Amino acid sequence: MKIALMGQPNSGKSTVFNDVAGYKAITSNFPGKTVKYTLTKFNLLGQIIELVDLPGTYSLTSFDLAELEARKYLLKGNVDIVINVIDASLLSRSLELTLQLLELKLPMVICLNMIDEAERKGIKIDIEKLSKVFGVPVVPTIAVKGKGIKELFSTAHKVGEEKKIGKTLNFSxxxxxxxxxxxxxxxxxxxxxxxxxxxxxxxxxxxxxxxxxxxxxxxxxxxxxxxxx
Structure with a gap:
């Protein structure tokens, strides 16, 4: 099972990755490019998981080289699950990428990272409602402290097994x-x-x-x- 971590820069995406990978990580370049991504493998519930930390991406509509390579990786269709890592303290800005990822119709989990920072700023997030709106699980985490990471990946594993697809935004x-x-x-x-x-x-x-x-x-x-x- 292959899981891709996608999130905007400074969302704590790589911190989530490092909590799982530790020192067992390989950094590679995209073919013919200077842009790098990081890969690790680990055992989850008796299954070998390949976890890919893709470059920080603000949007799937971009002209930035790193973001374009991250998008192309998803478009190849060899990802089983996407974990969308979001900075909970910058929720509205972060959801642009979330909405675009949902359009790819890939099994997805939202990682609501830095939930403690959001609470410190007085931001209250209805996690259950957020999950209902997007039709995917939402897991709060504090990656720098390792909190919620185990639940995040066990949830991702379940979503991957069930091939659960979220909801897309309806326009006019x-x-x-x-x-x-x-x-x-x-x-x-x-x-x-x-x-x-x-x-x-x-x-x-x-x-x-x-x-x-x-x-x-x-x-x-x-x-x-x-x-x-």
Missing amino acids: KDVEEIIDQLSIQIKKKQVDQEFNVPERFLALKYLENDSYFMENFEKRDKDIFKDII
Whole structure:
């Protein structure tokens, strides 16, 4: 089972990783790049887990090299579970990435890290409600103290076994209609097979004018969406 840690810079993502990995970690470069990621393996409930700490990422729509490589890693489709590490004291800013990750339709757990810092700032988070809104488990942690880490990974293991998928954000009716039309065309042209991601995710990338995906759309068929937009 392969688990990927995804989170914005300074979310405590690497602290979560180090708590599990200790000194048993390997740092590698993405193929042909100077960008690095860190990998470890450990036993969880009798199963060997491969844990990957991907570069800190603010958004899946980015021009930063490290963030692009992190995104490409997820798009390869060889990740079983995503643990989205969030700084609980900066919740609203952190949720942009969360919403984008949910669009990938991968089993996911939200790690609500630095929960003590949020409480110190007087921020109260309804964890049960947050879990209900996104349709995935939310586990509070204090990674620097090792608190909640065991529960986080046991929860991730369960989610991976059940292949539990979260909920996606619904836009306005007009926007959703366009997304549906784009998704149908993407499936018809089999563009989704090149990326191994949901048609809806690709439709959103088109609407965002994401250069990486736009280039690939044009290679397949430059007029693919001319009758829609």
